[in-house]
Amino acid sequence: MTMTQPQLIPPLAAMSDDPVLLEDVTLAYGDIIALNNASLRLPTGSVVGLAGSNGAGKSSLIRCLLGLTLPQSGRIRLLGEDPRELSDAARARLGYVPQTPELIEWMKVDQHLDYIGAFYPDWDAARVADWCAKWDLPPRQKVAGLSLGQKQKLSLLLALGHAPQLLVLDEPVASFDPLMRREFMRTLFDETPDRTVLISSHLLSDLERVISHLVLMKNGRVLLVDEWDALNENLRRVVSPIRLPSGPGVLAQHTGSEDTTAVIDTRQFPLSDLPSGARQVMAMNLDELFVELMS
Amino acid sequence: MNMSTQATSQAVMHAREHSHWRVYLTIFRQLPVASWLFSGLLVLFMFALVATQVFAAMRLTTVVFGWSWNVLLFVGLGLGKATSDLWGSDSRRLVPDYHRRLMRVVTVTALAIWSTIPLTYWLGSVDRDGMSWVGGVWLWSYGLLGLSFIWGFFVTRKMHWLARVLMMSFALLPWWALVGYAPFREWLFSPLAPAWPGYTPINLLSLLLGPHNWPLFFARRMPAVQEAAHCSSLARIEQRVRTGTALDGFVMRELLQFFHAKSRLRPEFRVCPPALLGWLWGPLAMALFVGVFAKIGILYLAIVAPTLAPSMALLTAITPLSASIGRKSLGRYTLLPGAAHRRELPAWLTRRYFAVCAAVIAFLWLPSLLVAIWAEIPAAVIGRFVAALLLSLAGATALQIFVLPGKTTVLSTPTVFLTVFVGTIAAVNAALIVNDAGARLVFAGVAVSIATSTVLYLWGLRRWKTIDLGG
Amino acid sequence: MLFDINPSAAVPIYRQIIDQVRRMVAGGLLKPGDELPSVRSVAAQHAVNPMTVSKAYSLLEAEGLAMRQRGVGMVIAQRQPVRELPDRLELLRPSLQAAAQHARQLEIPMRDALALFKNELEGDKQ
Incomplete structure (x- = not known):
């Protein structure tokens, strides 16, 4: 597999009030480079899927964005502020679901919700109670006794109860059954207009339902950022008897014994430019695209 | 009034209604819940206290511990534990105004407890009698036992029953020793050799069991971050390794390079030794207390007990605070060769942190000072006592900052400042070891602790090597 | 609906x-x-x-x-945009593209594929 120069498809329309902005963020742990000049801007109201193999840097990106890990270099703005010095007003507009639920084990579910909820001016206790009932989360149960799926539900409620403008979710649905995953995705759009959502997940078929934008990461780099619909319509997998000229529009190509499989962006590499004998021009769903670009 | 302004003003009203006191009340309500673990122990102690007081009244025994010490110690520990439990996780760092509010509640609660000191002193005035510095050492080990088993309990969730049984037996032990079978009691409390007066079985046992090694020894896996986030430095380090923010304090770096001759360390080497030292800072700091007091011959428990308990609570409460401050840091520097770990700690923050600690600790000591004056203890003795206490506390803080990972600032002004402190204390203690048998006992205990710790560390290391640190 | x-x-x-x-x-x-x-x-x-x-x-x-x-x-809408044949053919194109892709993957000769399509079209009329 040869990967041509990473194609940074033109970044999302940059607005000064973009809720999420990372520029050239580099984070290394010793020799291991977790983020390599990663840049990302998310416009208000976008629902962004963050995909990539294990170790691609998804969690690092999220942690840097939230100010939980300090990168070696780069510029980060979270809701227009420096994430290290996040104001309380910004915190009140932010919801975060960590990869593993971070809960106070000895509290009961309702105590935990009340406790954290007390810190938010806009905490909607009634709505949270509704969700608890709907999601089968027993309010009088001790957190320590909950199943992992229930803990994730609680962790999600702690992030949702104040109807945040920006919701950052790091693998939030791993332990949910398919029904709950649907339910969760409906909740993302529940009555909060212009909510920006950044969601990292390996469950690509879930992402496909809800995302407006896709961010693909590989080896600490942001490989691809674009509207998902545009990617879906314009990226094609082709099999060609000869290698395609590398350059803009050719995202990846892999030369086998007989022919070359490539992923092209038809906006920059029109189908008419394909060499004769090219075949199997295929549109891809997110799963297929992921496999083509990541393998 | 149109719809949108109405909505806005409602939002403003709503925000006003969301007044601070409700938040504070919610936090306050959680404190006793958070320290529920201590309630069983507290009841037990109350029972034992009543029994002892009754025995004392019947002239069957002398009272070693009074109300004030026990109540304050356990309230202090409970408060400290509650704080570290609630202090918590990364996601809570993103909750608005979380840590400041929590600290305010804890501080106010601590001050409220402090204000009862004169009362408890009056209740437990018998404290002043019959307490030698050997008793103090014993007391120290005993207090640490409580701490280590409680922490152990939280770190090793799978050891519930054993942790409980051990905690209860050790909680009962001193009282049983006082009122129990006399020959055994005498054996337990008498020196093994006349030349080493402090080497009583109970002291050695306590010292052996004292350090916070049990979690390391028993842990089947490294504690999950959310389970024990701030109950042990181990979890904190593990979290840092998992999240890639592991930092080796420079003391540790030097040690590790010396022992392993490696500049790049495998995760288990990064994790274990700082965790180990993290646990040892408590015993070491307390050893300094007792050692210094013993030397200057003023182990007035009447002063020490009420002073120590809130001070300990405060220190425990401050630990997570300082850990959290340590995450921001000063400029850019390299802790491990080739690894650019960056920490930023603004100098003003450091200064303010120390200033606040100093002020609060001084404030906490004030009532003890008044009590001491009231008790007509000579000014010179009080002066020496205060100096020793200051030195010890500074030492404890310094150790804490050096040893707990993520707080090391290399070659910054505070570091130099702390180095001087630690150096002074080391010198004082070295002199004590040379000149004073009692101090030798204390430090022998510490040496045993360190030896135990090392053995357990190596033991634990073998198992930990199989643990996947990737996250 | x-x-x-x-x-x-x-x-x-x-x-x-x-x-x-x-x-x-x-x-x-x-x-x-x-x-x-x-x-x-x-x-x-x-x-x-x-x-x-x-x-x-x-x-x-x-x-x-x-x-x-x-x-x-x-x-x-009450008044539908008048659709000329080319427009309507465009509407058909995506499904035919998919069908063509399947046919190629199954290595069905063009003649047979066209015959099948014709058959389907006629079958619909009945």
């Missing part, structure tokens, strides 16, 4: 909605004045992003196929 949405298809969700509405209008299943389900209900039912549904509806509106009616939502 239910849309048939397959989020894992290689065709974007908004396009799936547009295509279905177009086909249903062309086929007479949706008549002028018929209401389209609300954005919220489609999004909730399929657990998809409401923005995607509204994007589809906006494009249908721009095309003249549907219109926004106050208090009701989206309805099929």
